Amino acid sequence: MLSRTALAMLTAAMLSGTAAAETFRWSSDTDPQTMDPHAVNSAPVLGFLNNVYEGLVRRDKGMAVEGALAERWEPIGKDGWRFHLRKGVTFHDGSKFNAEDVLFSYQRASSEAADTASWFAPVSEVKIVDDHTIDFLTTAPNPIFPDSIANFMILDKGWAEDNNAALPSKEEENFATLNANGTGAFKLVERQPGLKTVLEPHGGWWGTVEHNITRAEFTPIQNPATAVAALLSGDVDMINPVPVQDAAKLKQRDAVTVIEGIEARVIMLGFAHAAETLKYGADAGKPNPFRDARVRKAVAHSVNVDAILQTIMRGSATAESQLISPAMRGYSKDLSSRPAVDVGKARALLAEAGYADGFSFGLKCPNDRYLNDESVCQAVVSMLAKIGLKAELDAMPVRNYWPELRADNFDMYLLGWSPGTFDAEHPIRFLAHTPNKEKKLGSWNFGDFSNSRVDELLPQIQSEIDDSKRQAMLDESAKILQDEMAYVPLYVQPLIWGTRDNVDLTQRPDNFFILRWTTVK
Amino acid sequence: MEALSRAWRSDFSWSFRHSPVAIISLGVVLLLVLSALLAPWVAPHNPFDPASLNLMNGFTRPMEPNAFTQEIFWLGTDDQGRDVFSTILYGMRISLFVGFTAVLFALILGVTLGLIAGYAGGWTETTIMRVADVQLTFPAILVAMLIFGIAKGITPVDMRDEMAIWVLIIAIGLSDWVQFARVVRGATLVEKNKEYVQAARLIGRKPGAIMLRHILPNVMSPVLVIATISLALAIIAEATLSFLGVGAPPTQPSLGTLIRIGQGYLFSGEWWIILFPAITLLALALSVNLLGDWLRDALNPKLR
Numbered sequence: 001m002l003s004r005t006a007l008a009m010l011t012a013a014m015l016s017g018t019a020a021a022e023t024f025r026w027s028s029d030t031d032p033q034t035m036d037p038h039a040v041n042s043a044p045v046l047g048f049l050n051n052v053y054e055g056l057v058r059r060d061k062g063m064a065v066e067g068a069l070a071e072r073w074e075p076i077g078k079d080g081w082r083f084h085l086r087k088g089v090t091f092h093d094g095s096k097f098n099a100e101d102v103l104f105s106y107q108r109a110s111s112e113a114a115d116t117a118s119w120f121a122p123v124s125e126v127k128i129v130d131d132h133t134i135d136f137l138t139t140a141p142n143p144i145f146p147d148s149i150a151n152f153m154i155l156d157k158g159w160a161e162d163n164n165a166a167l168p169s170k171e172e173e174n175f176a177t178l179n180a181n182g183t184g185a186f187k188l189v190e191r192q193p194g195l196k197t198v199l200e201p202h203g204g205w206w207g208t209v210e211h212n213i214t215r216a217e218f219t220p221i222q223n224p225a226t227a228v229a230a231l232l233s234g235d236v237d238m239i240n241p242v243p244v245q246d247a248a249k250l251k252q253r254d255a256v257t258v259i260e261g262i263e264a265r266v267i268m269l270g271f272a273h274a275a276e277t278l279k280y281g282a283d284a285g286k287p288n289p290f291r292d293a294r295v296r297k298a299v300a301h302s303v304n305v306d307a308i309l310q311t312i313m314r315g316s317a318t319a320e321s322q323l324i325s326p327a328m329r330g331y332s333k334d335l336s337s338r339p340a341v342d343v344g345k346a347r348a349l350l351a352e353a354g355y356a357d358g359f360s361f362g363l364k365c366p367n368d369r370y371l372n373d374e375s376v377c378q379a380v381v382s383m384l385a386k387i388g389l390k391a392e393l394d395a396m397p398v399r400n401y402w403p404e405l406r407a408d409n410f411d412m413y414l415l416g417w418s419p420g421t422f423d424a425e426h427p428i429r430f431l432a433h434t435p436n437k438e439k440k441l442g443s444w445n446f447g448d449f450s451n452s453r454v455d456e457l458l459p460q461i462q463s464e465i466d467d468s469k470r471q472a473m474l475d476e477s478a479k480i481l482q483d484e485m486a487y488v489p490l491y492v493q494p495l496i497w498g499t500r501d502n503v504d505l506t507q508r509p510d511n512f513f514i515l516r517w518t519t520v521k
Numbered sequence: 522m523e524a525l526s527r528a529w530r531s532d533f534s535w536s537f538r539h540s541p542v543a544i545i546s547l548g549v550v551l552l553l554v555l556s557a558l559l560a561p562w563v564a565p566h567n568p569f570d571p572a573s574l575n576l577m578n579g580f581t582r583p584m585e586p587n588a589f590t591q592e593i594f595w596l597g598t599d600d601q602g603r604d605v606f607s608t609i610l611y612g613m614r615i616s617l618f619v620g621f622t623a624v625l626f627a628l629i630l631g632v633t634l635g636l637i638a639g640y641a642g643g644w645t646e647t648t649i650m651r652v653a654d655v656q657l658t659f660p661a662i663l664v665a666m667l668i669f670g671i672a673k674g675i676t677p678v679d680m681r682d683e684m685a686i687w688v689l690i691i692a693i694g695l696s697d698w699v700q701f702a703r704v705v706r707g708a709t710l711v712e713k714n715k716e717y718v719q720a721a722r723l724i725g726r727k728p729g730a731i732m733l734r735h736i737l738p739n740v741m742s743p744v745l746v747i748a749t750i751s752l753a754l755a756i757i758a759e760a761t762l763s764f765l766g767v768g769a770p771p772t773q774p775s776l777g778t779l780i781r782i783g784q785g786y787l788f789s790g791e792w793w794i795i796l797f798p799a800i801t802l803l804a805l806a807l808s809v810n811l812l813g814d815w816l817r818d819a820l821n822p823k824l825r
Binding site for chain 1: 577
C-alpha cells in the first residue's frame with residue numbers, strides 16, 4: 001500500500017516535473033545568418049535576436065511600441081528625444097547596463113560596417129546625460145523616431161570590445177556573429193550555424209516572466225515536407241512557415257494548429273538600374289535594357305500574379321501594386337491597381353524600347369527565404385519567356401544570396417520587404433532613395449534606383465507632422481515608383497505558422513516569433 | 522546470314538532466350554531508352570521551353586481536366602504546369618546521358634589504370650591501388666559530392682548551368698572508376714604470365730601494344746558486367762545528387778530533380794508529381810541491374 005502511494009507520488013512528481021521544465025523546439029526554413037544584431041537587417045535575424053537582445057523600445061503583441069531598456073522617453077525641443085533608461089538591468093554575462101552601452105551600440109549600429117545604419121539617418125548626435133539618461137538629437141523634427149528603432153538592439157560595450165567585435169561584420173565571422181550577450185529574456189547557450197541554436201532563460205531578466213520554457217532549441221529545416229513531418233511527429237513544437245500547399249491538410253489534423261495572418265511582406269522583382277551592361281545569359285556584356293522604364297513596364301505587364309497566387313500560393317496571398325501592403329500606415333489607396341497582364345502590350349513596350357526580339361539575362365532568386373520563392377521565380381521565367389525575355393534562373397540559399405546582391409551580381413532579382421516601422425516611409429528610405437552611405441540611405445537599394453524627386457521627398461516625409469500633407473507626399477512618391485516601375489511588386493505574402501496543440505503563442509504581424517510569449521501546456 | 526545464325530545458336534543467345542527476366546529487363550530498358558531518345562517527337566509538350574508553360578495548368582491531377590484550362594494530362598502536372606509525362610521523358614534523357622557518359626568515363630579511366638597497375642607492377646601498382654583503396658573507404662556519393670562542390674567553386678558563375686551536367690558526369694565517373702581498376706588489375710595479373718603474352722614480349726612488342734592488343738580483349742568480359750551494373754548505380758547516383766539539389770539545374774530537371782520537386786508536395790496530396798518519376802527511376806535502375814546480373818551469369822563459365 002505504502003509503495004503504491006509512493007509510486008503514485010513519484011509519477012505525479014515526474015508528471016509535474018515535465019510540466020514545469022519545458023524544452024521548446026521550433027524550426028523555420030531560414031537560419032538566422034548571424035547572431036550579430038547590427039550585421040544583417042533581415043527578419044530572420046532580427047526576429048530571432050529579439051529574444052536575446054533588447055532595444056530601448058520594443059513592440060507588444062499588437063505591434064504598438066512600449067518601453068524596454070528605456071522606461072520612458074520624451075521629445076526635447078523639436079529636434080530630439082530623451083530616453084530614461086531602466087535601472088538594475090544586467091546583460092547575460094552579468095555586467096551592468098547603462099548609457100555607455102547605448103551610445104556604443106548606436107555607434108556600432110550606425111557605422112558603415114553595419115547593415116542597420118539607415119535607421120539612424122535622421123540622427124545628428126547622441127549625448128549621454130547621465131548613467132541612465134541619453135539624448136538622441138535629430139537633424140529635423142522626427143515624430144516617428146522612437147517607433148523606428150524598435151529593432152535597434154543594445155549590446156554590452158565591454159563585452160564587444162574585449163572580444164574584438166566593436167564593429168559588426170556582414171559576411172565574415174567575428175565573435176559577435178557566433179556569440180551573443182544581450183539583456184533579453186533568453187541567453188544564447190549554443191550556436192551551430194545552419195544546424196542548431198539553443199537558448200535558455202536569462203535568470204536576471206528585469207521583466208515579468210510569462211513563458212514556462214526552460215530550454216529552447218531552434219533548428220532550420222529547409223525542406224517543406226520535412227518540416228511538416230517534424231511537426232506532425234512532434235519532433236518540433238512549432239514551424240514557421242507552414243508550406244502553403246500543406247496548410248489545408250494540416251488544419252484537418254488533430255494534434256496541430258495552423259495560425260494564419262497577413263504578413264507585412266511584399267514580394268517584388270528588382271532590377272539593375274545603374275549597371276551599364278547585362279551580367280548574365282547569352283547577352284552578357286551588352287547594354288543593360290533594364291535602364292529603360294519601358295522594359296521594366298513590359299516585365300510588369302508580363303507577370304501573371306493571379307496565376308501565381310492561385311496555383312503556387314494556393315490562394316493564400318493577395319496581389320500588390322506598391323512596396324507596402326494596404327495594412328501599413330501611409331498606403332496610397334488610389335494606386336492599388338496592378339498593371340494588367342497583357343502580353344501584346346508588353347511586347348509593344350519592348351519593341352518601342354528597341355528589344356523587339358527580346359534578350360537574355362540573369363534572374364537571381366533565394367530558395368529558402370520566402371514562401372515558395374524558387375517556384376515563383378521559375379513561374380516568372382516562363383512568363384517572361386512569353387514576351388521573348390530569356391531569364392537564366394540562379395536560385396540559392398539566402399546566406400549566399402545577400403552577398404551576391406550586395407556585390408551587384410544580378411540583372412534582375414527577387415526581394416521581399418517588410419517595413420519594420422509598419423509605415424510607407426520605410427521602403428522609400430531603404431529601397432527607393434539613391435544609395436548614399438554618408439546619409440545612410442538606400443542601403444537595400446541593390447539596383448541603385450535613383451530619382452531626384454523621391455530623394456527630395458523623403459526628408460520632408462520624415463519630418464512632416466500633418467497627416468494629410470504627409471500622405472500627399474507618400475502618394476507622390478508611390479506614384480513615381482509605379483510610373484518608373486522601380487520595382488515590380490507582386491503580392492503580399494501570408495503568415496502561416498503551425499504549432500502543436502499544447503503550445504500557446506502569439507503570432508506578431510511582422511513574422512517575429514517572440515519566445516517569451518510562448519507557453520507549453 | 523551465316524553470322525546471324527551462328528549468333529542465334531551461341532551459348533550466350535541460348536542463355537538469353539531461356540531467361541524471362543533478361544528478356545523483360547531488356548524490353549523495359551529498350552522501351553525507356555527509346556522513348557527518352559525520341560522524347561522530342563513522343564512527348565506532348567516540351568517542358569524545357571519555359572515559353573510553352575502555362576502556370577494555370579499547375580497541379581492538374583492525372584487524367585482529369587484542369588479547373589481553369591480544361592486541359593488533360595496523362596500523368597498530371599507539377600507546380601509549374603509542366604506535363605509530368607513529358608518531363609519524365611526529357612528528365613530520363615538527362616539521367617541516361619549522365620549515366621552512360623559517367624560509366625564510360627569511369628570505364629576508360631579504371632581500365633587504363635587497372636591495366637597499367639597489373640602489367641607494370643612495382644611502385645606504379647602500389648600507388649594506383651592504394652589510391653583506389655583509399656577512395657573505396659569513402660561512400661561513392663560522398664566522393665561525388667566532394668568533387669561536385671570543388672567544381673562548383675572553381676567554375677565561373679555564369680557557366681554553372683552549362684557546366685552542371687559535365688561536372689555531374691565527372692563527379693560520378695571519378696567516384697566509380699575503382700571497381701573497374703581492381704577487376705582489370707586482377708585479370709591482368711593472371712593474363713600477363715600466360716604464354717601468349719610472354720610470346721608477344723619475346724618478339725619485341727612494346728608494353729602499350731601488349732596491354733591494348735593482347736591483354737585487354739581477354740579481360741573485357743568482367744568489365745562489361747561491371748559496366749552494366751555501374752550504369753544502374755550511376756543513374757541512381759545522379760538521381761541522388763539531383764535529389765539533394767546539387768545535380769542537374771532546376772530548369773532542366775532529371776528524374777532525381779523531379780522526385781525532389783515532388784517530395785515537397787507529398788503532404789498536400791499531389792502524389793503524382795513524385796510517384797511517376799520514382800516508378801520510372803525504379804524501373805530503369807532495376808531492369809538495368811537485372812540485365813547486369815544475367816550478363817554476369819551468362820559470361821561466367823563456372824555457372825554454366
